Amino acid sequence: MTQPHRWNQGDVIDQELLSLLFEPGEISEDIEFAVIISHDCDLHRESFFELITCSTLDSLNKQYVSAKHPRALHLAFENGSDELFLELKHDSKCRLNFEPIEKEAPAEKRYILSESNKRILKQWLAARYGRPAFPDNFERALRTKYNSKLTLEKKLASILSEYSEYISAVFFELSDECKCESPPEGIYILKIFIAINSSQEISDAQKGATSAAHEIESAFVKVFGEPGESKGVELELCQAIPETEISLTMIRRMDQWRVEYISLDKSEDSVITSGTAAS
Numbered sequence: 001m002t003q004p005h006r007w008n009q010g011d012v013i014d015q016e017l018l019s020l021l022f023e024p025g026e027i028s029e030d031i032e033f034a035v036i037i038s039h040d041c042d043l044h045r046e047s048f049f050e051l052i053t054c055s056t057l058d059s060l061n062k063q064y065v066s067a068k069h070p071r072a073l074h075l076a077f078e079n080g081s082d083e084l085f086l087e088l089k090h091d092s093k094c095r096l097n098f099e100p101i102e103k104e105a106p107a108e109k110r111y112i113l114s115e116s117n118k119r120i121l122k123q124w125l126a127a128r129y130g131r132p133a134f135p136d137n138f139e140r141a142l143r144t145k146y147n148s149k150l151t152l153e154k155k156l157a158s159i160l161s162e163y164s165e166y167i168s169a170v171f172f173e174l175s176d177e178c179k180c181e182s183p184p185e186g187i188y189i190l191k192i193f194i195a196i197n198s199s200q201e202i203s204d205a206q207k208g209a210t211s212a213a214h215e216i217e218s219a220f221v222k223v224f225g226e227p228g229e230s231k232g233v234e235l236e237l238c239q240a241i242p243e244t245e246i247s248l249t250m251i252r253r254m255d256q257w258r259v260e261y262i263s264l265d266k267s268e269d270s271v272i273t274s275g276t277a278a279s
Contacts, residue, residue, distance in 0.1 A: 006043070006044065006105055007036055007043050007049075007101070007102075007105045008036070008040050008043070009036055009037060009038060009039055009040050009043070009118070009121070009122075010035065010036065010037075010113040010117075010118050010121055011035070011036045011105070011109060011111075011113075012033050012034070012035055012036075012077060012084070012086075012109075012110070012111040012113075013033065013034045013035070013036065013051060013101065014032070014033060014110070015031075015032045015033070017101050017104055018031065018033075018034060018053075020100040020101055020104070021051075021096050021097075021100055021101060027053055030055075031053045031054070031055075032054075032056060033053075033054045033056065033084070033086060033111075034051040034052060034053045034054055034094075035051060035052050035054055035075075035086065035088060035121075036049065036050075036051050037050050037051060037052055037093070037121070037125055038050045038051075043098070046098070047097065047098055047099065048095055048096065048097060048098055049095070049096060049098045050093060050094065050095050050096075051093070051094055051096065052088045052089065052090075052092050052093050052094070053092045053094065054086040054087060054088055054092070055086070055087045056084070056085065056086060056087075057074060057085035057086065057087055058085070059085060060074040060075075060076060060085055061074055062164050062165050063161065063164060064087070065120075066120055066168055066197070067120050067121075067123040067124035067127060068164065068169075068258070069258070070090075070124075070127055070128065070258055071089060071090055071091075072087060072088065072089045072090075073087070073088045073089075073120070073121070073124045074086070074087055074088075075088065075113065075117055075120070075121065076114075076117065077111040077112060077113055077117075078111070078112040078113075078114065079110060079111050079112075084111050088121075088124075090128055116199075127256075132172075132255030132256065132257070134172070134174070134255070135174075135178075135179065135180060135181050135183075135188075136181060137181050137182070137188075138174065138178075138188050138233070141188065141224075141232045141233045142156070142233075144223050144224075144232065145223075146219060146222065146223055152219060152220070152223045155219050156216060156219065159212050159215045159216055159219065160212060162212070163208045163209060163211060163212040165197065165200060165208070166196065166197050166200055166204065166205040166206075166207075166208030166209045166212070167194055167195065167196070167197055167208070167209050167212060168195045168196070168197040168198070168199075168243050169194075169195040169243070169256055170192065170193070170194055170195070170256065170257050170258075171192070171193040171194075171195070171246075171250075171251075171254035171255065171256055171257065172190060172191070172192055172254065172255055172256075172257040173190070173191040173192075173193070173253050173254045173255075174188060174189065174190055175189040175190075177189075178190075186231075186232070187230060187231070187232065187233065187234050188232070188233045188234070189234050189236050190233055190234065190235050190236060191235075191236050191237040191238075191239075192213070192216060192235065192237065192238040192239070192257075193239055193241050193246070193250070193254065194209045194212055194213050194216075194238070194239065194240045194241065195209075195241060195242075195243040195246060196209045196240055196241065196242045196243060197209070197243065198242065198243050198244055206240065206242075209240035210240045212240070213238045213239060213240045214238075216235075216238050217235060217238045220233065220235040220238075221235075
């Protein structure tokens with residue numbers, strides 16, 4: 001007996017099959033595709049599965065590729081000589097009975113997700129539940145005013161946005177004694193590592209990521225002062241490094257930082273002037 005073709009994580013479900021999963025009017029008529037996000041093992045063992053209904057895009061936004069944004073992801077799916085661009089959002093996730101489509105996997109899948117994009121999808125899904133919890137006082141320090149319009153955090157976001165195509169990730173490393181609300185002498189000692197995107201032309205990527213590192217250093221000095229004289233946060237190092245040189249040992253010491261990962265307290269009165277982060 002011929003075995004049915006199997007679904008896998010990252011597979012695309014088209015509008016015809018979506019009609020088997022949703023009642024009329026249950027999702028927008030504009031939704032043409034969904035992406036399966038359940039792990040392969042779960043798909044083959046459980047009666048329910050998870051998918052994300054997707055919006056189609058004309059092109060990818062560099063701010064939402066490579067799992068840079070925790071809430072939205074832009075992915076390219078190969079479709080012969082063409083490409084399908086989809087936007088995935090966590091708030092469009094559904095958990096459904098698998099039976100209606102379990103045996104409907106096509107023999108030849110029309111839309112293919114490359115291995116590198118499959119890894120990005122897995123990274124993005126995992127990041128939803130793996131956000132680093134920095135000390136509240138440290139996060140509050142990042143909301144120190146940079147100028148009359150921006151906090152330091154917003155300034156960092158602006159710098160990283162400008163050079164985002166050259167950067168695959170940004171990592172913060174707080175010294176062990178600073179992973180608390182009251183660090184020694186009230187100063188957080190911080191190292192920042194900027195991973196250079198290996199998918200870009202190497203000289204351009206290195207130049208862009210290095211420029212971002214220099215601008216971040218300048219921003220910290222402006223807000224907190226020169227190293228050795230800093231108040232609140234001392235940036236001990238800000239370095240652009242090829243992502244291929246980031247070891248498992250380094251990953252264990254560091255936390256990936258995203259501007260969206262901030263304290264729940266976003267009120268205006270949580271913005272401070274300078275040098276009082278850990279008081």
